[in-house]
Amino acid sequence: MPELPEVETVRRGLERHVLGRKVLRVEVHGPRTVRRHDAKQLVDALEGRRITGVRRYGKFLVVDLEADKTLVIHLRMSGKLRYAPGGTEDHEPHTHAVITFDGGDELRFIDPRTFGELFISAGTNEAGRPVELGSLGLDPYLEKVTVEKLEDLVTARRISLKAFLLDQAALAGIGNIYGDEICFAARLLPTRLVAGLTRRELASLAKAIDQVLNQAVASGGSSLRDASYRDIDGNLGSYQMKHAVYKRTGDKCPRCASAVESGTVRGRSAHWCPSCQM
DNA sequence: AGACAAGCCTGTACGC
DNA sequence: TGCGTACAGGCTTGTC
Secondary structure, eight states, X not given: OOXXXXXXXXXHHHHHHHXXXXXXXXXXXXXXXXOSSOHHHHHHHHTTOBEEEEEEETTXXXXXXXXXXXXXXXXXXXXXXXXXXXXXXOOOTTEEEEEEXXXXXXXXXXXXXXXXXXEEOSOBOTTSSBGGGTTOOBOTTTSOOOHHHHHHHHTTOOSBHHHHHHOTTTBSSOOHXXXXXXXXXXXXXXXXXXXXXXXXXXXXXXXXXXXXXXXXXXXXXXXXXXXXXXXXXXXXXXXXXXXXXXXXXXXXXXXXXXXXXXXXXXXXXXXXXXXXXX
């Protein structure tokens, strides 16, 4: 489940391997890989052009190319990018797109559940971001989350803290794993209504968002048993070993040793410590 | 065998 | 009336 830390790790790998490289050939398989427009449009935008930048906004990867072409990638649940040096013939199952560079090295898009997608942006807004990403909220890794910003974002919102953290239009990049871990780090229950959080609690939340995401990026993200996230070179992340509550129902809370509980909040699984989260 | 998980979109219902 | 919200369903397939 690539969330902000995983996508940031992929972005760094992408920058290391493909920045400045010239695309020779692009193959797209399956009708769901490119679904916002004709696949040929993507092939034509990429072939013959060099990659000039690799950005990330929330869970979206943005690959800039010469002639102001912009490739946008979202991995959704099971999408992976894999860099394969030239001569690595075997494509693993569910390889839906292959970008071959000058010299023969390949960038492969693999996605068993086919929720992920690639598309060419129709243009950029005044901030230089793809217009399709216009509704994304504040990216807590690119921009510092302050109490003031959180106060602005939660006013008049009658939703739970967990729902707020998952709302990509408020904060971009947090998914179910980091949502639970941030609530734990902030000592706040996921069911709390955001409009009712005190300034002190919002300060704790801001600090938790910053700490959890930074530590997760430093650990190369989280790799779980299912969907098994790996970075662009096939390496696993290690932040799952630091998860305090996510999928740890019944385990001892690392802070107070109470048993971790779980349930459903806004239709999504949630995990929390009943003693030290309030 | 069948429920479930994930992110995100869409349709629908409902309360303030 | 209308907005914001919750909830269910859809998409998909590996895992339990």
